[in-house]
Amino acid sequence: MFKLNLKIALRNLWKNKGFSLINIGGLAIGLASCMILLLYIAYEWSYDKQYTNADKTYVVYQNAPANGKIFSWAWTPNIMANEIAVKIPGVKYASHASYTSSKLISVGNNKISSRLNFADPNFIKIFDYKFIKGNPDQVLKDVNTIILTKSLSEKLFGNEDPINKTIKLENQEVLKVEAVIEDVPVNSSITFECLAPWSLFIKREPWAREPNWGNNMCLTVVQLKDNKFLAEANADMKGIYKRNQQGNTAEALLFPLTKWHLYDDFQNGKSVGGKIEQLKIFLLLAFCILLIACVNFMNLSTARSERRSKEVGIRKAIGSSRKSLIGQFLLESVFITLISTIIAFILVEVSLPYFNNLLNIGLQIDYKSISFWGTLLMLMIFTGFMAGSYPALYLSSFEPIKVLKGLKIKSDASVSIRKVLVVVQFVFAACLIVCTSVIYQQLRYVKNKPIGYNKSNxxxxxxxxxxxxxxxxxxxxxxxxxxxxxxxxxxxxxxxxxxxxxxxxxxxxxxxxxxxxxxxxxxxxxxxxxxxxxxxxxxxxxxxxxxxxxxxxxxxxxxxxxxxxxxxxxxxxxxxxxxxxxxxxxxxxxxxxxxxxxxxxxxxxxxxxxxxxxxxxxxxxxxxxxxxxxxxxxxxxxxxxxxxxxxxxxxxxxxxFQNEKLLGTLSNWFGGFAIFISCLGLLGLALFMAEQRKKEISIRKVLGASTANILTLLNKDFIKLVAIANVIAFPLAYIIINRWLSAFEYRISISALPFIIAISLSVLIAILTVSIQSVKVAKANPVDALKYE
Incomplete structure (x- = not known):
């Protein structure tokens, strides 16, 4: 039975090449857009999670009251790590490190400007970097030593073994290479190319020797024995400044390392979000694009309902059950989804270098990842069944006697459901147009706002x-x-x-x-x-x-x-x-x-x-x-x-403006894809309506209606749908964009322009899309539709 259903699916695809191309293309673009967005979300979500005990690792933040509010930053005194290690309960390791700075590293005449961090031995225990050469238990103890990453080692020494060889730091200190580690993952908040002992930092910067609770000059990271100690540890951290320096009103807290990248926006001493807000937007965008692609499949499939009605009638007449017909149509849907997924893979691989260059990141598909293939399989099954569910239920419901006698199929409910789906599509499209316009206006406003000095030249x-x-x-x-x-x-x-x-x-x-x-x-x-x-x-x-x-x-x-x-x-x-x-x-x-x-x-x-x-x-x-x-x-x-x-x-x-530019760029690209796919959905509804009204149109032509009259008649219904979509979209878009703008002290006021652009564009897109099919129907010979009457 499976083999027979597959053969029927292949024949239908081959027989209707144009229809199949639109259907597969729409799903492929939707899946490709969804996959790229999910890859980006997964990349950002994975920040700092690659370490063995990342879930027990915390960054020490300082909350300092000033100017009537609380400022928060991950800068702490040089004595903070020792104080935490001795006096805070449940601490396994506490380490201090400098923030990355550019230093000259040289071997002979080979001179490289490299990103270097200074840290104590506990730093290596907290962040378990993979050692290629050297003993992780002995590093960062001797003053004149250094750890190189693999890429820097190759730049300095080529394929030679660098262990116990010397390099010069800033043409001053001679340092012995004591270890080589794998390159620090790009999705790490703390990145460097070489790591030197904290004692070397003290030697180079004499001012940093004296314990000073008023000088916030380094990063402090803490690893707990177990997260059950977190509440007690944070309670003790709160008064650590006050206990050690009279009059110091600052407070400290342990902030999870795994949240550092995504939740680094603090207001009045508490994390209120950060880049996670962008990820939520992109996740919603990915889901909506895929949903729109599925809706298109439904619209295009049911648009051809009359052409397949006799097939359904004959199969029912010779004994096929509705269950088997549903299976047939779902199989076709899953098969089309499989083809679309293959094309989507090609589109993703071709476009990834462009997006990596655009976003300055390194997205790539990990073909060895079980979670990747599992996610893809679920995505494909969801898409196949989601896209095929309504056509399967609708087409399998035809009564064989009526369709074989040529009686008109009742499709009012079908038209209503698909009108609702098209409205939903254009609600999303209108929201995207408004939001993208406001993001562009805000970015341009802040970039062009006087900054108090002339930065050009x-x-x-x-x-x-x-x-x-x-x-x-x-x-x-x-x-x-x-x-x-x-x-x-x-x-x-x-x-x-x-x-x-x-x-x-x-x-x-x-x-x-x-x-x-x-x-x-x-x-x-x-x-x-x-x-x-x-x-x-x-x-x-x-x-x-x-x-x-x-x-x-x-x-x-x-x-x-x-x-x-x-x-x-x-x-x-x-x-x-x-x-x-x-x-x-x-x-x-x-x-x-x-x-x-x-x-x-x-x-x-x-x-x-x-x-x-x-x-x-x-x-x-x-x-x-x-x-x-x-x-x-x-x-x-x-x-x-x-x-x-x-x-x-x-x-x-x-x-x-990197984050805002990223949001604007991705919104433009994937918003454009969503609008394009929505146009395919509108085309599907236009095909269906033209199929249903071809006899009415023919009679109107016989009675003297012009092509312009018929185009107006057909476009009027769709313009109504687009107008309804905009009425629903505008309040939603206003709420979303007003919330986004509220994060900025300098911001534009929301004008009517983005909403005018949205309704103008959506109406224009609707008219152009519908007219492509309407012109064809309006110019058709009425005899072809009426010759059987």
Whole structure:
């Protein structure tokens, strides 16, 4: 019986090639879209879960009250890990580590800028990286040692065994390679190419030796013996700052490592979500696209009901039961789904490199994974039975006497159900159009919103090696300006597009007692205002040419407002225990999130010891490529041992919008696929309606109706469906997009434009789709439909 049903299915597919192509193509696109989205969701969901005891591992977060709210970050004091290991119950391991930074690693003349972390031995016990060479129980104990990842080892030593060989760190320390590990998985929150002992960090950074509860300078991770200790451990963690430093109002908590990537958005000390919100959207999108593809199959299958009615009648007349007919149609559906899945696989494999490049990730299909094949099988069975269920029940219900006598099949219920399905499709399409439009408007608004300085033609050069010397930096600045490649040069204590370097140790006359205010603080060089293209609102600019401003600072407008200073110029500010004099007020400019208000900021004169970047304004009258080449040559003359680390500020600033760009891009692509598949569903309904009304249309033509009259008649019903879909979609879209926008301090107001675009596009799509079939029916010879009457 199975063989016979399969043969009938193949014949039907071959006999109706155009219909089969549309049906299989719609399902294939739906399945491919669903598979790519599920691959991306699985990739993001798998972050930090590859370690053996990941479920018992926690990141220590600090909740610091300031500015009337609670700030949360995973930066902790250097003494935190030891305190936790000794005094918090249920702790198996506690480790501190630096955050990844770029360092020069060299073997002979082979010099590589590599991502390095400093960590203690417990770090390796918590994160059980796979060791290729070396003893995991002995690493990170000796000061002058290092662990390499496999890829870095191959770059430095080729195929040679690197164990006990030496490398140079920053052209200073000679380190012995004591182990090689597999590359850190890309879906890890903590990534590096080499790992050095924490004792080496202390040796290189003497300021980090002293225990200091007020200096949050490292990452602390904790592994519990069992999760039953979590509640008690967190209760003790809460007061750890207060117990060790009088007046410190911060609190600590253990945050699950497996949630770190997806739930890193904190408000008032509690995780309120993060990237998980995007994953929920993409999961819903994947399900809806697949559902739309299934609806199309139903519509297209039942659209051909009259052509298969006689087949059903004959088979019932010769003894086939309804159960066997349902089996036949479900088999056809599953068979079409199988073919569609194969095509979907090809589409996924072809498109994955593009999406990987677009999203800057490494999605791939793991053909060895049992869970992958199990998910695919369930997806295929679900799709096959979902898509084939309604056609099977509907077609198998035909009464043989009526269909063999040529009587009209009652299809009112069928039409009603499929009209509802088409409305659902276009509700989803209209929601997508509105949401995508608002996401685009919000992203454009924030990107084009003034940020307080001119980021175009502004470049940053990382200070490395001998460049940190005072005289070398001054010389480099003079040479760059004299070359004509730049019009201004200044120095900054941190990347101008990055956050960090905050303090609450600021006091002034009139500060409310007991109130904690968080200030950004940055060291700047001379000509800072001119170089970055911001404004000096009042007073004068700091100078680092002489020591006259060594006890002076500048404030931004947000700081003046926060301090409620009536006369900010000359105001005495207590900063890090020293009284400073404010000599200028700088216009607010963005250094952290472009979506949030500018934080209060203090600028102090940087005397080279804490300069991390050189900021240069390119000469607009010079060729950019030749100017950059000139800058690179001058930097190499000062420090030939390091590769030039240079980037455009506007490109770095663009990285702040990565999540929103990702959401917008995926919504555009897969929203487009959903709309395209919806058009196929509309085409299915148009085919069905034309099939049902062909005699009516023929009579109208005989009575003198024009093609335009008939097109209007047929399109009118579908425009009604689309209008109903938009009426339902608009409130839903408004609720969804308003909730999304509420996360931003700077946001657009929702206008009527996205809704106008949605209804215009959906109506236009409906008219074009329906007209393709309607024109064919309207121009048909009425004799063909009426000759049997």
């Amino acid at each position: 502004l470049v940053q050069i990382a200070v490395q090696g001998k460049m940190g010397n005072n005289s070398k930096l001054d010389l480099l600045k003079t040479q760059m300006i004299n070359s004509g490649a730049v019009t201004g040069v200044t120095f900054f204590s941190k990347d101008i597009t990055e956050s960090g370097n905050n303090t609450t140790d600021v006091h002034w006359q009139g500060k409310p007692a007991g109130e904690s205010i968080l200030f950004n603080n940055r060291g700047i060089g001379s000509d800072f205002i001119k170089t970055i293209g911001t404004e000096l609102v009042a007073g004068r600019e700091l100078s680092t040419i002489t020591k006259k401003d060594s006890n002076s600072i500048m404030l931004n407008e947000a700081a003046v407002k926060m301090m409620n200073l009536k006369n900010p110029i000359g105001a005495k500010i207590g900063y890090w225990g020293v009284e400073k004099t404010n000599i200028g007020v700088v216009k607010d400019f963005v250094v952290e999130s472009a979506y949030q208000k500018v934080a209060p900021m203090i600028f102090y004169p940087s005397y080279m010891d804490d300069v991390q970047v050189i900021i240069a304004r390119l000469n607009p009258n010079q060729n950019i490529s030749s100017s950059l080449e000139t800058i690179d040559n001058l930097v190499r003359q000062i420090e030939p041992d390091y590769p030039v680390n240079r980037k455009f500020v506007d490109e770095a600033f663009e990285g702040k």
